[in-house]
Amino acid sequence: MQRDITTLKEHTFDLLVIGGGIYGACVAWDAALRGLSVALVDKGDFGGETSANSLKIIHGGLRYIQDANPWLVTLMSQERSTWLKIAPHLVHPLPCVLPTDQSLSRNRFTMATALSVNDFLSMNRNAELDEHRQLPRGRILSREECLSRIPALAHVPMTGAILWRDAQMVNSERLLLSFVLGANERGAVLANYVAITRLLTEGNRVIGAAARDLLTGETFPITARLVINCTGVWTDELLATLPHIQPHPRFHRSVACNLVTRQLWDDVAAGVPGHFAGTDTEGYPLKRGRTLFITPWQRCSIIGTFHAHFAGPPENYRPEPELIQSWLDEINHAIPTAHLTLADVYHIQRGYLPAAPQEGRADTVQLVRESQLHDHAQEEGLAGLLTIVGVKYTTARYTAEKAVDLAYQKLNYPFVAGRTSHNPLWGGDMESFARFMIETVADRPARLRREQMIHLVHSYGTTYKTILAYLDEEPRWQQPVTVRSDVMAAEIIHAVRCEMAQTLLDVLLRRTELGVAGLPDEAALWRCAHLMAGELGWDDQQCQEEVVAAYLYYCHLNPLLDPTALPEPPIDKVNHEIYA
Template sequence: MKRALDPLHEEPFDIVVIGAGILGASIARDAALRGLSVALVEKRDFGAQTSANSLKLIHGGLRYLQHLDLARMRSSIRERSVWLRIAPHLVEPLPFVVPTSRSGLHRKTLLRAALQVNDMLSRDRNSGVPEERHIPAGRALSRNETLELVPELESRSLTGGVMFHDALMYSAERLVLAVIQGAHAAGAVVANYVEIQGRRSAGTGVTTLAARDHRSGSSFEVHARLVVNAAGPAAPTLAARLLGHSTLVETPYSLALNLVFPAREHRVAFTLPSSSRDPNSVVHTGSRQLLVVPWRQRSLIGTAHYPLAGRGGDLEAVEDGTVERFLAEINQAWPEAAFDAAKLEHVHAGLLPTLSDSGSSPVRLLKRHRVVDHGAEGAPWLISAVSVKYTTARLVAEEVVDHLFTRRGSTPPPCRTSHTLLPGAPASVAELLAAARRNYGELLEGEVLEHLVRSYGTGFPRVLDYRRTLPRWDERVEASAPVIRAQLVHSAATEMVCCAEDLVLRRTELGPRGLASDAALAAAAEALAAAPAPAG
């Protein structure tokens, strides 16, 4: 996948998708798989904004039981199964422990009943999913079992716990990239660092968009029969710019934070009661729950939601004091951990859509996605889509593409994205890893080889091909992470990398693990220079 802008200048596309986070990427892939000519453009790097802010969870919506939203829960369960099916190297089951107490809504009898409802609603959760990625049924835990898994839950009121399973992304960044690679493989023209700055004209069934390449500074035109605005928090601003007036897609946004700390050696994710309440819950369970998620030798803690001045746009920086405010909430819930800024490895920050009355704390999140057809505003060529979570982006994309066909006056062909594997997806991760160890075990240490299999799936041998031409190909970029020099050069040559930050922050786990050091960035710059083909 090389960065080439000339194809963007050619004949009009059926669809131009603006914004290459998980939603825009999913729309482009779906449309291309259904036979439309598609362009996908992103003004920054792929997945660089809200899609990069994540607890790495693909969740089945168990929490929606307390919202009494069974339909949303059911769709989340189905979409979790889809990701486990189409990207088993990048998504895997994750056990969760919720502590139980003697009274209130966290009594074991009530939580056991919740698990029974969850199991009933998710009875088909493993349909078509590789056996090694099956989601087990939930179960109750004794007090001793709970404390053996999470000693930090010790308290006089603890009676035990319940365990259920959700799904964890090995890399949220590479999952977005895999969806984009899938769109490209299906025929979509893809380009990062291309900004749509406005509309030149619209008529005779074709809209002309003004575009700018942020790498070269050049301007050019892109022609589309239909335009999909999937620009995330920038969607309202983009829609207004394309239409020349304020629009129906106006949506307020809030700041969401997830913090990354050194690993606490937990084998399970677990919940901790916070001092704040969950304003999105219909059944009030008292305090809201913080989630502690083990990921890649790190502990992720989230999610905090804070009001945001303004109505979306790009998030350039987190306001002073915001991280400290969340740290204080975490330490109140988990005083023994004594987290402070010195222990903080990385901050995931992004913007999430909220309800219109969320001008102050506590934030009330938008519960359902929005698809806005701007035909009512005199712009039948423009559709805007606002998603609310990573898990259901594929499903929202399916709705958008169905609408695109209807807008074109044709019957939508069947959607293929729920069963078409993403590039690199193996039939069995365990079998692929076993074969990798047999064939390459003498070349690389086990941790690095497993990392390559999990990151690239069946494509991992292409990284190893660099052993023939690249000096120190197997050298780790950072001693504490299994990322090697060959990965940097491979990504620079084949994954549309334009700068060192792209490599460190979004093609490897170095940035998300808090390892974006000067040395890592220098190694990335060296890889860009050594890549056998220019990235752009």
């Protein structure tokens, strides 16, 4: 997959997709799979903004039972099954528990009823899943059963818990990239680091967009019969470049954060009541606030989600240490055995979500519940433009399918049905993930450790052999880039040559898992930079700049890191050779 600026400039596309978050990536894949000519650009790297932040949960519908919205419950359940099916190497079933108590909304009877309704509405959930990935019915656990699974909940006031299965993305960045790689294989023309500066119009029709290549500074137009705006919380900024559209906000911007911490427990996610407002005489919370979700992932825990209103420029938000400490206090109060301190915080995820206008208490954020698809021809009389406002990673594939269905109408082309609900994603074409893993690990080349092979299958699925092929060119690329990870040097080379990685952060955060759970060690930073330098022709100065930029990125998100303690460059030539 290569940046193709020349074709972007010269071709008129059926669709120009602006924004390569999960919604834009899904639109590009869906449209390319149906045979449309597609261009996709992002002002940063694919998946570098909100889509990079999540609890990694593909939600079934249980949480929407309380909204009394059976359609949404069914949709979420269908999508959970779809993700498990199309990306079996990257999405796996995840057991989840939620304590029951004596309140009206969370007592055992209410929760048992909710589980039954959820099971009924998701009765087809296993229809196309292989035998190892079936999602059993939800069930009620006694307090003892719950504690035998998660002893750390011992001090949480509860009468028992419910247990159900959602799904977890082991690597949401590679999942997003799989859509992009698949779209590119089907002919989509793509470029990261291309910003759209304004939409271009002819009369009452959008005919494309003015673009700037942020790597070279070149500006050029991209023309298309239809533009789909998938710019997430930048939607209003892009629409404001059109004189035809009244500048009114389509949603309010809120910020959402998760903490990535020392692992509290493994294997099962749990929701516990946060926001303590005291307890009654029997120890049950007096007032229910948000539910904190603790998700085991990558030998860490992801804990969240903490929401706030934030109208400023997205890049400016930074939680101060006092705020992080208050989140830790809330977690430690909810789970007294956690004993989390600032030193246990490895990383802070920060992303932006559409919210309803702020009313009442400033600390209450009402998120937009369902994704929106705007047809500007209908809403404002401006043809050639659709806008998606996405609210969940889970629903991105579905919303994209609806958008491309509508695109066919707008383009006046004979309709072709979407195939993304059953076509395997890049690397996902396997009958049974469990069998594929066992057989691949058993047949691995003698030089590869078992853990390395498991890592490759999880990251690349059926395409893992493309990584192994690099070892014929340079056997040393089999070495992990750091002792703390199974990521091999060959993966860095592949990211640059075939996955459009341009910066060190692209590799650390979105092509490999080296930096997804926090700042990688210095060896990983320098070794990756030197491997990339060999491919991209960076000199020592550029290498150093990349390492410093990566380090400062982590410092910006995590105020607990010291921005003056920059990583030291390797001291001598011998080291330099080792790193490369």
